[in-house]
Amino acid sequence: MCFFGGEPLLNINGIKFAIEYVHEFDKNIQFSMVINGSLCTKEIASFLAKNQVEVIVSMDGPEEFHNRARININQEGTYRQAIRGYKNLKEAGCKTGISAVIGPHNEKHFDKLIEWVIEQKPNSFGLCLPHGDENNFAMKISSFDETHKKMIEAFDILHKNGINLVQVKQKMDAFIKGYAIPYECKACGKRIVACKNKKFGICEGPITKSEMFYDNIDKLPKCIHEYKKTSPFYNEACCKCIAYRVCGGSCVYDKLTRFGRADIQDKCRCGLNKRIAEKSMEYIIKYLPKSNENYILNTEDRKNILSKINSSL
Ligand code: SF4
Ligand code: SF4
Missing domain, CATH: 3.20.20.70 (Aldolase class I)
Structure with a gap:
């Protein structure tokens, strides 16, 4: 909670x-x-x-x-x-x-x-990364690409000092383990937001917008259905992306605010997801035994790579 x-x-x-x-x-x-x-x-x-x-x-x-x-x-x-x-x-x-x-x-x-x-x-x-539309001061960032690059560099430095950079580590682990992250945000079916006057919703982004909160939790499945459209698994344009399996589609509320729909790519965040996948690939190539010429990973390989990353950081 x-x-x-x-x-x-x-x-x-x-x-x-x-x-x-x-x-x-x-x-x-x-x-x-x-x-x-x-x-x-x-x-x-x-x-x-x-x-x-x-x-x-x-x-x-x-x-x-x-x-x-x-x-x-x-x-x-x-x-x-x-x-x-x-x-x-x-x-x-x-x-x-x-x-x-x-x-x-x-x-x-x-x-x-x-x-x-x-x-x-x-x-x-x-x-x-900043949320909302251009009215948010933080959205006036000069370069998202440069910020994504710096976040990946920060991941290495922080981990060497025993600090988890949450957004990067979760996706990198999933990429290497071979898991999928269909939805990045728990608003896609794994949370209820309760606010004053016994109102319920799924996402804290629109907390000041009464039309996104209801007296009755029976209304929530319909919202969840709409939010789930954020997943790259529903977006054909995503299927060739290196981050497809672990991207999770980022913040849905941001997409709704900026583009009016959830099933769209958010370029402010795509670059970071792609860099996380590329960094994971870098580690796989670095730590996979040379004898594995086909680069087909079994569970043991995946475990070994993760433990080598954790001990090298
Ligand atoms: S969709 Fe965005 S604003 Fe809503 S709960 Fe998820 S991360 Fe927060
Ligand atoms: S990073 Fe962008 S292009 Fe790649 S899967 Fe995610 S939303 Fe699609």
């Missing part, structure tokens, strides 16, 4: 209630949360650690970059509040992640961004 906002910690009492309530039914349900860090006091951090909540803090890098994009109502940068909350979580022993949006404020400073992430020692790190 994941708590999203806005900012979930504005309703810490609601969260405490929800965790206790769910635990009455099932102690094994895991919780996660995405916050901006500013409201995370020591007391809240200790409550989250005690309940084993994995907490992802949205921060876009060192102060100089973060403050260019993440400002409060008075136009002041919010880095100091965010990092204070993050440190409280670390001190309390919480499992933490950092999620950074790439945009004009940090796209040219990947080296400093990655150095900073390594210093913060998160358990996981997500580099998010």
